[in-house]
Amino acid sequence: MRVSLQRTPLFPYYQGEDMPAVRCIDFGGWEMPVQFYSIQREHDAVRSGAGLFDVSHMGEFEVTGPVAEAFLQRMTTNDVSRLLPNQAQYTLMCYPNGGVVDDLLVYKLSEDRFLIVVNASNIAKDFAWLHERLPKGVTLRDRSADMALLALQGPAAENILSRVTESDLKRIQPFHFQDGVLVCGRKALVSRTGYTGEDGFEIYCEAADAPVLWQGLLAAGVSDGLIPAGLGARDTLRFEARLPLYGQELSDTISPLEAGLGMFVKPGKGDFIGRDALVAQKTAGLQRKLVGIEMIDRGIPRAHYTVHAEDGRQIGEVTTGTQSPTLKRNLGLALLEISHTALHTEVWVDIRGKKLKAEVVPTPFYKRTKPKDEGAENG
Known part of the structure; x- marks a missing residue:
């Protein structure tokens, strides 16, 4: 029996007659575009101008409550206490043996409210891992189904996005974000982050609003050479920038230290899952x-x-x-x-x-x- 693949809210929009070359694949149970034109063309567009990615298959969890920060401190390797509201942080979750559960982004929305973004293939596993360790005073909500995520990446990204919003994008520095930004007339969380090695933005919105943003951004970026880009170019771009992919550079048998991500492991912050194993690994030598x-x-x-x-x-x-x-x-x-x-x-x-x-x-x-x-x- 063939298992049906999940599709993002944008699937109908990259299956249209104006994109006859689009090729989709099974990616972690999702039917995702690996390319719209060619990997080379899409890769070059991001390096020289801009590319627009549908990455709505990624998972989003909301973590709230008076001890939400302490909970995330216990669950992740980086120091969440360093975050101020409207800042984001790259971090990892580890098993007690130092292997990686997943790598993720943590967004601090307010003092007691966080959004964490996890890899699509790990949504169920990550949610269970967190839920099983959830303390009193913390609420964990899976918002993956009702959120969409677009990534506008490349040196022209700021110019393009500025045409469809009145917000001052220069105020959003790397690993910072603004929530409630009007993009193409729809509210979104706009984050200066990405997975390509280029400047750019990741735009979180309600799933129902994704088609409006997708079409609006593509129209706004015509003069800058903006084109849609698929997972093939996303992989070559992140590879050139040495950004890890879970299941390849990271796994339950590969530690953050072995992967060269020691700067995101903060043993000095206090106890967290995997700390003892990672300290022992560093002490003994890789x-x-x-x-x-x-x-x-x-x-x-x-x-x-x-x-x-x-x-x-x-x-x-x-x-x-x-x-x-x-x-x-x-x-x-x-x-x-x-x-x-x-x-x-x-x-x-x-x-x-x-x-x-x-x-x-x-x-x-x-x-x-x-x-x-x-x-x-x-x-």
């Missing part, structure tokens, strides 16, 4: 680490390809790999034994039964030039 690799021999590293030392012994595997659309280099992220993670170390990737030479290289592979007045993300 046994493996996520690094960038570039192929020397001709070949493209793909996820789950094994990586070997010169003597043929397996020392890890590729988590994500592709030919970089921006850099035109065959690159990968790989989780390797710590003894083979120094820059310029030669390793061999097994590509369809043939060992091909690569070397460890710096990451991120791509980093945009930020304006001098632009702040860093909230660590």
Whole structure:
């Protein structure tokens, strides 16, 4: 029996006659567009102008109550107490052994009200994980079904969004947001965050309002080359910027420290789930680490390809790999034994039964030039 896939409120709008090339796939139980035109074209649009993503499959939970902050402090690795209202924070939830339940964003709406945004494939798991540990005085509500999320990303994002809102977008700094912003005449939470390595906004709205925002933004961005973009370009963009994907760079067997996300782990804030294991891991020294690799021999590293030392012994595997659309280099992220993670170390990737030479290289592979007045993300 074929299980029917979930669809976002925008599905009918990217199945129209004006988008004949759109290709959808099963992504975590959702029928999502992997591309509208081509991955290369959509990737280039975000790097040079702007792209608009439907990411309404993501999960949103509302956490409220007088001890909501203390609850999130206990459940996540970052220091939620550092947040002021209208600030957002990247963080992770861990198992007691230090493996990752999920990575997520925490939005502080007010002193006792938070919105957390989780990965689509983990909605049910994350909700159960939080609900089972919910203390008295905290209410947890799954708002995923009644919210939609659009991501407007690229150097032209601010100019485009400014045409459909009267709010001063320059006041929304990275990892800050404003709620109740009128976008195309509809109320939305506008956040200066993203998953592409470019400037941009993530726009949360009521599901029923999503089509108005989708069509309004695309119309407003014509002169800037704005086009809809799918999950294929989203993946290549985040990969070049070394942003992790749960299930590849993060999992229940890969810790934040191994993934290079130690700056989002704050043992000094007090106890949280996974703290003891992560402190012990750091104290003992990492046994493996996520690094960038570039192929020397001709070949493209793909996820789950094994990586070997010169003597043929397996020392890890590729988590994500592709030919970089921006850099035109065959690159990968790989989780390797710590003894083979120094820059310029030669390793061999097994590509369809043939060992091909690569070397460890710096990451991120791509980093945009930020304006001098632009702040860093909230660590």
